[in-house]
Amino acid sequence: MKRFVWLVVILLIASPGWAAKKMTVGQLKDLLAADQKAQKSDADVAAELKDIDLTDELTHSMMDSFKPLVPGQLTTEQLFVLEIRSAVLPPPASEIPATAAPDATKQKAILDKATDYATKTYAQMPALSASRTLRRFQDSAHQDQPAPGTHGSPVLAATYTPIRYTASDDASVTFKNGVEVNPLAGEKAHWGENSMIALLGPAPDPGTVLQEAQAAGKISWLRWETIAGHDLAVFSYSVDKKKTHYAVNYCCFPETSQVGQVAMRGQESAGGAGNYQTSANWKDFKSTEPYHGQVFIDPETGVIYRLITQVEFKGSDPVKTENQRIDYGVETVGDKKVVVPGFVTIDTVEQPFPDSPQGRYILRHTLFTENYSGYKTAGS
Template identity: 30%
Template sequence: MMRKWVTLLFLVGTAWPAMVEKSVSIQQLEQMLFADHGKSDEKVAERLSDVTLTERVSPIRLAKWEKEYPGSHTREALMKLADQAAFLDPPEADVLRDPPPDNETQERMLALALDYVKTAIRRLPNFYATRETTHFEDAPSQQSTSASPASFGSAVRNMRVPGLAIGRTESKPLRSTGASSVTVTYRDGGEVGVTQTDKSKTEDHPVTGLTTSGEFGPILGVVLGDAMRGQVTWARWEQGAGDPVAVFRYSVAADASNYTVRIPNESKYEEVHSAYHGEIAIDPATGSVLRLSIVAELAPPYETMRTAIAVEYAPVEIGDRTYDCPVHGVAFSKVPVPSAKAEPPDAAPEVQTQLNDVAFTHYHLFGSEARIVGDGSGTGAGSPAASGAVPAAAGTPAAVTGDSSSAPPTNQKQ
């Protein structure tokens, strides 16, 4: 029986001044980058910090930008921009004008994807990989005040008042506050643990934020299983690195969902059963999953909270064979946090946005090495699960954990 996939939230309280950002399209951003060519790394990054994207950035396009602008500040700014746009539609230039497939063909694609999820995981060898996470939040870590689950309970209770605002909603700048690296080990059909090598920029403030686990098991199984019992509709054809990619939208009602958000409330956790929706990008020929997004739809009194993840997959050589594995993930959360200053009991809680960028690298068969095939654009097929961030440190922000007895996928190519 499939177990529920659980999201666990931890919070820290912060405050940060409002920021006005200019919304730009992919084309407009590329014009900005062209105009700034030759300027210093710091200057280009500063300009990028003043804008936000209205369209999703493809892995191929992001890799091109990073190659043209290799400065560390610019690369970080581009990473943040792309991650913030991870749940948006792609630009028109990336959408193919081909007619949608007929219903029978769509059903065949989805059946292939289900078969992929059910069987591909069995073909994975024993291996280990590195999961590198960069954390962004809308306040510097040194200004944060750690909040225990008990103190967060007061903020959550405030949200129970009908019609209560959740606090400030204006755009605030996201700052990188740390990076961390863990070794993920996969053995005998499951993830068996991680070994952390901390790379935090500030030792007192380790990487935090929405965190997921189960990249090589549960998430694809949970989502595809739920989606098939929910609603799946055709979205569009997208241009992949080579062949066209079939994109479906899905939505899952709360009563059909195996997705649960666990919210700290006083000394215990409150489980909130959540509906959710997102997109699944599929290789139409093989059914392998190329990209997956999951956006929670929390019911009152938590409807103003936001949690979402997106994962991209690509073919990776492990030993002498190629497998489809996760190569990049984004974990986003926008949640109430306890205020660092005294507030009236009925005051609306502050809101903090946190973002984790996750890169999966250095895949190794035990006793050998591995590499990502091609340009690492993430347009290969998918491995099980959409995992995002490094495990959160005690008393720090958000986590997503997953488990499923129907251990999902990873496509093997010979």
Template identity: 30%
Template structure:
């Protein structure tokens, strides 16, 4: 075990920028501990974490514990948070999963039926409301080094923070007139910045509708972020049954051809449904488009975490946060900078829920008006 730990640390230290090191949560924790022992700087540590990708889910509870136990600098913490976000599409380490028996087929079907009833009913019960959607956008586009001949730095870094008010009325999210959200599709777009859509209803209804035309199977028990027990099902949706649109603009086919092209592709997809086993309430959903390395967009994945929010003095289940990950071919980054594909991550937070309602005042008439 000691020899393996030394080998792991060596891989972290020598792995070139752009090449991913896939590790477990335990191995990541080992490396963080070794960093403290070696007294590496915050910048050095963050640089090494750039190439790390987890093969297990770094849960919110474990992330909080790591942050409390390790004295990590702000750059390292940011990279660790991005690693955790990207890991949401995997199962947690087996040691963190509840040791419970797999429910029988009848119980599984009852949970899925409850989820369908919940989604059909919950969206109808939501009042008209307003909320704030805050998006932190990260990418690994190269940042030029300080010296003239220095190599470009390619670590994931914050590009922008955007805030937008969301309006939900008559059972639908009100979107801009140039958006596709109202056409029954969900998806991701890298047309004017990397964005996702559909968190307030279409994503739930569409996934459940599509998945039951494909395959839905039991996966595992898991503990939710709130500490409750959730049942996790894995689903697969084939391309013919899919309503997931990947929309990307723009890309070049070669460096010799300056023409750019738009990529619009209705992709098959798969993911997981996290359900309250007794009520069918959706705790989390994940979605990963089925793309290839030859596609202009190689990765398009998103996850939405739901939770209780207060709207007008009542409790409702609504999105509280989300993450979206995309990898696209960028000829300059791949051929000139030798970095590899462009990687984009959005962290999304939903806050300030409040009821939308019109008000009316009756003013006294002007006695001199007649």
């Protein structure tokens, strides 16, 4: 019994998000208003927001309504973190239309239009190029180890700083059949060793998602939602292990025989873990995983304006969470209007080190946003 309690204590220490406070978007607004009345500093308000998990989506309209309550840049940064992490949640009830659900016949008609659009229009788009701005937010959790040559108990406290903006990258990217051709594939950057992950796999394809969900027989009506002036039909879906072709590819994770004694490059100067480097091999995590999510469809045209995918990883996988949302928008390419990815959010949780001999592990959060603009025919 004592050993069980000790392991629970270890996991509590190793999981910085454990004590996060659940809160609705309405309660978040009330908190900001109370902090403004109390004249709290930007740093103090930002520190409060780091400990919050939202239970509904922080939408753009709600973000705009917060502007008079935001004391500074640090608070703004944490609101962006909350926006990304809540991107796959339903919006506040006040923002959900009260329109009655369509009957079964109309639901099938909407799905048929969406499948036709995704497989015959979207998937047959010409090759396009665009400018992409990728922004990365992450925490810096890593495990502390006893100093070399000591024989005492290992240090159990994980070094942890909350999720912050880390880096951005501008690139020219290409889309083939509506799916981005990943520019990182084959790149020789020291991902993993530099305390960062890279997503090398293709983005979700709306046509494949719809076909797999319908083949699995697990797609059903959820609600109406208004996005960018469109009243969209929202369906939830689930694709099990037998039907999925959802490929994930993450770079990179260490392989070592001395579990718990690997430090990522970039942590060496922090002390502790940097003293315990070994010659580790770094390996991509590749797998085909089941997933679930939501698809947002224009009921008249079948055009898909939003796609949510949430991967269902195994407990032994080094990646624990991948929640991805793709928002599509209308762009003019030449003399034609096309619906293409405009904004993407990706929320991931990964285990950057193997389990330690004490059964202890830590988790790292990495968030991404991707903005696409300047679409044109590839090669033009």
